[in-house]
Amino acid sequence: xxxxxxxxxxxxxxxxxxxxxxxxxxxxxxxxxxxxxxxxxxxxxxxxxxxxxxxxxxxxxxxxxxxxxxxxxxxxxxxxxxxxxxxxxxxxxxxxxxxxxxxxxxxxxxxxxxxxxxxxxxxxxxxxxxxxxxxxxxxxxxxxxxxxxxxxxxxxxxx
Amino acid sequence: xxxxxxxxxxxxxxxxxxxxxxxxxxxxxxxxxxxxxxxxxxxxxxxxxxxxxxxxxxxxxxxxxxxxxxxxxxxxxxxxxxxxxxxxxxxxxxxxxxx
Numbered sequence: 124x125x126x127x128x129x130x131x132x133x134x135x136x137x138x139x140x141x142x143x144x145x146x147x148x149x150x151x152x153x154x155x156x157x158x159x160x161x162x163x164x165x166x167x168x169x170x171x172x173x174x175x176x177x178x179x180x181x182x183x184x185x186x187x188x189x190x191x192x193x194x195x196x197x198x199x200x201x202x203x204x205x206x207x208x209x210x211x212x213x214x215x216x217x218x219x220x221x222x223x224x225x226x227x228x229x230x231x232x233x234x235x236x237x238x239x240x241x242x243x244x245x246x247x248x249x250x251x252x253x254x255x256x257x258x259x260x261x262x263x264x265x266x267x268x269x270x271x272x273x274x275x276x277x278x279x280x281x282x
Numbered sequence: 283x284x285x286x287x288x289x290x291x292x293x294x295x296x297x298x299x300x301x302x303x304x305x306x307x308x309x310x311x312x313x314x315x316x317x318x319x320x321x322x323x324x325x326x327x328x329x330x331x332x333x334x335x336x337x338x339x340x341x342x343x344x345x346x347x348x349x350x351x352x353x354x355x356x357x358x359x360x361x362x363x364x365x366x367x368x369x370x371x372x373x374x375x376x377x378x379x380x381x
Contacts, residue, residue: 138304145334169365176336180304227374232344235337235373242372 126202129154133196136212138183144197145172145179148208151199155206155263163263170243171261175208177236178257186214186255196254205262216251285310287317294322299331302339314342318349325350327379330361335369347379 132147134140152168175197182195193213200207222237241247246260283306284299294317302310317325327343343359350357358381362370370376 141303141305142301165364166368169368172334173336173365173369176303176334180336180338184304230344230348230375230378232341232348233337235340239337239369239372243368 126200126205126207128198128200130199131196132198133194136183136187136192136195136214138180140195141176141179141183144195145176147197148172148175148199151201152206155201155204167261167263171206171208171259174240174243174259174261175210177240178210178259180236181217181219181240182210182212182214182255186212186217188215190214204264205260207261208259210257210259211252211254213253214255216255218251219247219249219257283309285313287313289320289322292323293326294320294324295326295328297328297331299333301334302332302342303334303336304338307338307342311342314346314349318346318353321353321355322350323355325355325357326381327357327359328361329359329366330363332362332366333364335366340369340373340375343379344375 130147130151132144134143149168149172152171153164179195187193196209196211198209198211200209219237219241222234225231225234225238240259244259244261246258248258248260250256283301283303286297288295296313296317298310300306325346327346347357357379359370359379360381362376362380367376370379
């Protein structure tokens with residue numbers, strides 16, 4: 124499915140640049156959500172921003188931990204009713220498919236990031252690098268229950 | 283992120299504004315510990331001005347919830363909406379943290 128790429132952004136791979144990425148994404152979400160004040164549009168943005176935020180955290184806090192910090196590149200592709208976000212980094216590979224779902228009844232204080240990421244988008248693909256390429260796809264549709272959907276391409280390396 | 287605390291009649295109110303995420307959570311952890319150490323009977327976390335939360339922020343609030351519960355106190359959140367509410371619902375925190 125092809126759309127048009129409307130945003131490319133590259134920032135240092137540290138946590139302090141997270142807000143720039145997310146505000147850019149949030150602004151982009153408004154371009155495909157007619158009636159941006161509707162609850163449906165707000166939910167679309169909230170879910171996608173949450174998912175990309177967790178992906179960014181993983182790269183900045185874990186992927187580049189203990190090694191020279193590279194960059195995080197974000198590319199946002201827009202269709203008529205969907206957005207695809209591609210994140211590239213050169214840190215340690217992390218295969219989100221390997222993360223166990225949390226036991227929510229135990230009120231975990233950590234280990235929630237990948238679950239949030241996978242739950243709030245329609246499709247996740249990951250290709251280990253370098254560069255590692257994580258793709259998140261979300262369609263503007265009715266709210267859905269958390270049902271992590273994951274597809275992996277190429278050999279994965281879990282760290 | 284901005285936050286403030288106030289206490290009266292064994293109730294401590296913590297108000298958090300803006301973003302509670304991996305960037306800002308380190309700024310609030312010491313205050314969360316101080317609240318728990320004071321052992322108020324009730325802690326109310328006002329999130330009506332919270333714009334965004336991530337897993338790190340959730341971890342901090344859940345940690346405080348567990349600490350308060352451990353000494354027999356109670357913690358509730360109020361005013362949760364928007365993106366934070368979506369996160370709370372996904373993680374089923376709305377059932378235990380929202381009054």
